[in-house]
Amino acid sequence: MLATTVTSALGQYPGWQQAVSYDMQATLDTASHQYQGVAKVTYKNNSPETLDKVFWHLFFNAFQPGSMMDVRSRTIEDPDRRVGSRIVELPEDEWGWIHMERVKAFGQDAEFEEDGTVLVVNLPKALRPGKSVTLELAWTAQVPRQIRRSGWMNKEGVEYSMTQWYPRLCEFDHHGWHSNPYIGREFHGIWGDFEVTLDVPEGYVVAATGVKTSEKSVDGPQGTPRTQSTYKAEDVIDFAWAADPDYMTETVAVGDVDLNLVHQANPEIDSNWTALAGYAAKAMAFINEDIGPYAYPQYTVVQGGDGGMEYPMITLITGERSLRSLVGVTVHEMAHSWFQAMVATNESLHEWMDEGFTSWAESRCMAHLFADPMKPSEDPHGWAYASYIRQHLSGNEEPLITHADHYKTNRAYGVGAYSKGEVLVEQLGAIVGPEARDAAMRRYFKEWSFKHPGPHDFKRVVERESGLELDWYFQDMMHTTNAVDYQVSGVQVHNDSAVVQLARLGDMAMPQDLTLTWEDGTTTSVHIPLVMMRGHRVLDDGEILGEDWPWVDPNYELALPTGGKRLKSVELNASGLVADVHPENDEIEFNLDLIQEALQSH
Ligand SMILES: [Zn+2]
Known part of the structure; x- marks a missing residue:
């Protein structure tokens, strides 16, 4: 399903994207919260440019005092309560870090430099267009105390939320490198194939991106029993996992897709999670119809993290919620599979195309799941409209072209990306008509899945579907804070x-x-x-x-x-x-x- 040579129906795309495969192993020490990692990463340069460096994200390095995430969190006007000043207060043994021990490229030692959350590797020889390089990496990492998204021991007692956890190659595309420092918001990545072996103490239950292809018992240091399981995933932009000894799993089928619900066994939440399975299955079936078919063999909703965060084939959500809240967060994160995992715009640059489109799909799905015959006129997008209008009138709105990490306030980012992004799509119904808008969204998903489209690609699909010119609309909605009155x-x-x-x-x-x-x-x-x-x-x-x-x-x-x-x-x-x-x-x-x-x- 993945094309490295990209040709849309119109052929206006630059025509290439990079490709990567990771063969990776992580051995987790649950006493020190550290893990040893090794990876063999094959990177194919499909670009027309010769590359002499490659950039990697080392996200865990954000979780130490003085990091860009820490400084930003302590200086922004309206800090995320989950972060606040927690990073600067971490004792050293609870910091997060990834320290690279060795990098080889083309079989030779490569010079490398860690620069905060980014690793720069100088290739010992140039990587020419059309050629591949195999990079061999060995590193030690300390999993941070759970602050934001990843870490050990979240507030509900889940032991390991392993997201943004490995050296992840940055995307290089027709705009250049995207080696954004990790400050806290959105991501971008190369589609790749992953084969990941996770070595954890016996008794830990693992949930991960991909499909488990093997599991075996091995002896660890001092003969302690451990479990090694291997997961394979194809055409994904990232790989995430979680592990906890108290996890239990329920699986329901949606067509050919296994939908897994993984949560800590806990009589206070078990029945909500069982009910969630039914809603999640209905939601996936609905979005399959509404947007297009889900492309992966499985999807896992796992208790972990600090709210809800999407990854390919898996989401980590907090689990001690009311049923309605559990369903809401699951539907949102699941809908990301279409826009974050399969379409995968650069969310750092076009956050509204990920969060906004996802919120739009979520609102439609929630209206379907909780259709109230007593309130047939209730507008599923009403909340997004009200939130956007309130922010606009406050005078603190910032244009949607703002980089996700660079909004002056968390609020302006949130309302812009989620609410105005949702409004941008829904409001197209007033211009092209609701049917043409919905057909355009389906066509956009079909034509641009696995191709990293940008705003103009979406605009062209809506124009082709409707026969109308829409540059004026996208120009004002994206680049300005002009409003309609x-x-x-x-x-x-x-x-x-x-x-x-x-x-x-x-x-x-x-x-x-x-x-x-x-x-x-x-x-x-x-x-x-x-x-x-x-x-x-x-x-x-x-x-x-x-x-x-x-x-x-x-x-x-x-x-x-x-x-x-x-x-x-x-x-x-x-x-x-x-x-x-x-x-x-x-x-x-x-x-x-x-x-x-x-x-x-x-
Ligand atoms: Zn989201």
């Missing part, structure tokens, strides 16, 4: 016609949907496209097409026949699809008796 500025009612005046008050243009409600309860709908869309969405039955609105004009007027009926209200954005930041000026309601008096007095 339209107003019904006036209505003149005559006996046989109503003249409606609209105004654009905000900086961002949007096509508008106008609904006139008549005294007898009937409605008239008008769709008003923008000139620069070069077309309009499919109209609903009976919907009237207004003249294109040239966005530069702050005002717009249209006259509609009343057919002798009295007008009750005039409303913009009745569907709520447009994130109009001042909905209070979107509607004019008439007191019919007053109007009647007014008409008679003239």
Whole structure:
């Protein structure tokens, strides 16, 4: 399923991506919380450039006083409560680190330098286009006390959350190297094949990315019994695992996929986790239909970490939650499989394409799982709209093109990536129509899985699906904090016609949907496209097409026949699809008796 030569239907992609395979072993000492690692990593340079260095992430080095993650956490205006000043307070034997002992490349010793959370390896000879190099690494690592995502002993007593745990080769693509220091947020990686052997004391239950291909008992130092299990995973951008002696596993099938739920045996949470299995299976079946088929043989939801964090084929979530919260976090992390694991945009640069698209898919899935016949009109995306609008009005919004680690506040990052990202997708329904939007998302997943697309690739898919031009939309939504604010500025009612005046008050243009409600309860709908869309969405039955609105004009007027009926209200954005930041000026309601008096007095 993975293409190293990338050609989209349009062929506009640069046409290559790097490839890697890891053959790795880790031997964990649970007394010191250290492990010994060895790896043979084969890296194929599919780029047209000759490389003389390769960069690796050493994420565990973030968990020591003075690291960039520590400094950032102590100086940002609104620190993540999970980190705060915990790193600087760690005793040395609870720090995290990875110390490289040896690196060989092309069979020769290679010079290397550890620079915080990044390892730079100078290749003893150049890696030319189309050629491969095998790198042999040996290192010692200390697993940090659990602070953020990975570590030993999380707050629920899970012993090992092993994420961001090994030297991970940085991605090199047509933009260059992506050797981001680990400060705390999003990731990017090369698709690769992993074969990982985990050697742990007997009695530990392991959950991991991939499929277990073997397990055997071995003798450790002083004859202590240990278990070695090997996992294989193909076409994944990362490999994560967790281990705890109290884990129990339940497995349900979703088609050919094994869905594993792994949690500590605990009478207080067991029944929630059993119920979760049913919801998780339904969720996966729903997203398979809604977005496209899940590509891997298994998915594991494991208790661990510090909230919820996605990895290929596995997620670590905290487990002592209400059922609804367990389902919510699981659906979110599972939905990441489509956007983080299979599509895999560079989440550091385009965090909204990962968190936002995931949140959008999550909201749809949650609405499906918890459909409430008593509240059929409840908007599954309402929370995202409200959160984005609140942040915009606060004046602290930052544009979505901001690098995930560089937002001034955690809040601006969170609302931008999750809420505005979700709004960006949902609001396309107001421009291209909900059906074309949904079809575009499916097409995007199908055409761009395993290819690391960027924003323009998504934009082109929506344009091709709808036949409309959308550069204006993505430009404003991604690169600016411009917002939409339209107003019904006036209505003149005559006996046989109503003249409606609209105004654009905000900086961002949007096509508008106008609904006139008549005294007898009937409605008239008008769709008003923008000139620069070069077309309009499919109209609903009976919907009237207004003249294109040239966005530069702050005002717009249209006259509609009343057919002798009295007008009750005039409303913009009745569907709520447009994130109009001042909905209070979107509607004019008439007191019919007053109007009647007014008409008679003239
Ligand atoms: Zn997420």
